[in-house]
Amino acid sequence: MPRPSRLARLSGAAPAACLALALLAATPAVAVAPPLSQPRIVAHFDLAQGLQPENIAVEPDGSVDLTFSFARQLGRVDRDGRLTVLATLPAPAHPATPLLGAAVVSGLARAHDGTLYLAYATGTEDLTGVWRLCPGGEPERISAFPPNSLPNGLALDERAGLLYSADSALGLVRTVPVDGGAPTVWSDDALLKPVTAFGANGLKLHGGAVWVGNTDTGTLLRIPIGADGAAGPVETRATGLGGLDDFAFPGPGDELIAALNPASEAVLITADGSHRTVLTAQDGLSNPTSVAIRGNTVYVPSAAFFTLTDPNLLAATLER
Numbered sequence: 104m105p106r107p108s109r110l111a112r113l114s115g116a117a118p119a120a121c122l123a124l125a126l127l128a129a130t131p132a133v134a135v136a137p138p139l140s141q142p143r144i145v146a147h148f149d150l151a152q153g154l155q156p157e158n159i160a161v162e163p164d165g166s167v168d169l170t171f172s173f174a175r176q177l178g179r180v181d182r183d184g185r186l187t188v189l190a191t192l193p194a195p196a197h198p199a200t201p202l203l204g205a206a207v208v209s210g211l212a213r214a215h216d217g218t219l220y221l222a223y224a225t226g227t228e229d230l231t232g233v234w235r236l237c238p239g240g241e242p243e244r245i246s247a248f249p250p251n252s253l254p255n256g257l258a259l260d261e262r263a264g265l266l267y268s269a270d271s272a273l274g275l276v277r278t279v280p281v282d283g284g285a286p287t288v289w290s291d292d293a294l295l296k297p298v299t300a301f302g303a304n305g306l307k308l309h310g311g312a313v314w315v316g317n318t319d320t321g322t323l324l325r326i327p328i329g330a331d332g333a334a335g336p337v338e339t340r341a342t343g344l345g346g347l348d349d350f351a352f353p354g355p356g357d358e359l360i361a362a363l364n365p366a367s368e369a370v371l372i373t374a375d376g377s378h379r380t381v382l383t384a385q386d387g388l389s390n391p392t393s394v395a396i397r398g399n400t401v402y403v404p405s406a407a408f409f410t411l412t413d414p415n416l417l418a419a420t421l422e423r
Contacts, residue, residue: 135386136379138353138371139360139401139419142386146184146416154178154186155414156404158257158349160213161397167416169404170221172207177221177236180416190242192223192234199226201253201272202300206230210257210306212266214281220245220266222254232286233257233266233279245283256306256315256349263332267306267313269295274302276313276326276334289313290326290334305349305393310357314340316347323347323361323372341376349393353401353421360401362391365409369394384410387417399423 135142148154153174160168167180168189175192198206201224210222217238225231232248246266248254253272259281260267266279267289274296277286294317295303301318308314313326313334321344327335340357350361350372357374360381367390369382382388382403389405389412396402399421407414 134383135419136381138422139369139381140422141420142382143418144387144415145418146180146186148186148414148416150407150411150414155406155408156392156416157207157209157406158211158393159395159402159404160211160219161395161402162213162217165397165400167395167402168211168213168219169416170208170211172209172406173205175206175208175223177208177211177219177242184416189219190236192221192242193230195225195227195230197227199250200224201226201251203253209253209255210268212257212259214259214261220257220259220281222257222268224248224253224255226250233268235283246279246286248277248286253301255301255304258306258308258313260308265332267308269303269306269315271297271301271304271318274317276303276306276315290337292326292334292337294320294322294324294337294339305347305361307350307352307359309352309359310355314350314359316344316350316361318347318364321345321347323350323359323376341372341378344370344372344378348391351394351396351401353396353423360394360396362394362403364390364392364406367391367405367410369403382417382419386419387413387415389413389415391417396421 156169157172206225212220219236221234233246255271256269276290298319304318305316323341325338346365348362367384367388370378372378389407
């Protein structure tokens with residue numbers, strides 16, 4: 104989710120960041136690869152309006168819900184590529200979001216009844232936390248987070264009545280009751296911590312565990328959910344995933360598709376932890392932030408945080 108200028112100032116690594124981007128630009132792109140095919144851009148967004156998509160959920164009718172980070176908006180793209188803004192979260196009087204400064208809407212999760220849950224970071228006590236948008240309603244905060252937190256990836260366990268939220272600034276995972284209430288720190292493991300900027304980022308529930316990506320360390324982590332609901336020992340399932348953002352599982356196994364943000368790539372990570380590129384900038388990616396899968400379609404939104412070119416929503420066919 105970082106704007107490159109902010110991240111460079113915070114890390115003191117502007118020359119290194121520029122060199123890394125230059126090397127990426129000089130590297131030959133790899134076209135779409137199995138199990139994906141037929142990549143196409145289904146919607147382009149206006150960078151000047153801050154429409155940089157951060158996270159994603161797919162509706163039963165095939166329309167796509169997106170959070171637009173710096174615009175503080177939740178929008179829906181229909182099957183014809185038309186965008187409708189569903190909600191704009193209130194602006195803080197004095198934003199002081201950790202790592203970013205500006206207020207950002209990030210994680211997104213959908214309940215079966217159409218209720219949408221959002222993560223919002225402002226650096227202020229009155230707005231930071233998890234928000235809810237019921238169909239036909241107005242957005243409301245249901246859980247307040249500390250102002251020094253940066254809630255990011257978000258996942259919903261409807262049977263347990265819990266939301267799981269990754270905190271990129273503090274490097275931890277919280278749980279929140281779906282009906283609202285105080286958050287609980289669920290895992291504060293050292294493997295979730297940031298090194299220079301963004302720690303725990305993307306988050307999904309899968310196979311009785313919470314899966315989390317650590318952007319700084321480029322690692323994919325699996326945290327088992329115990330019989331009592333407590334976090335088990337953190338397992339490292341994949342490494343070497345520089346700029347790892349959010350991800351999605353195409354099936355019941357442990358294979359997944361993940362977005363690598365600065366590299367403008369999506370990778371297939373197999374159950375043994377190996378990975379290979381399946382989408383690149385050549386296919387239309389421009390700093391992808393997340394992945395959603397419905398049926399045989401894979402959706403990847405790009406925020407153009409570093410390229411500053413063509414934030415968009417890409418779809419590809421998943422060959423099963």
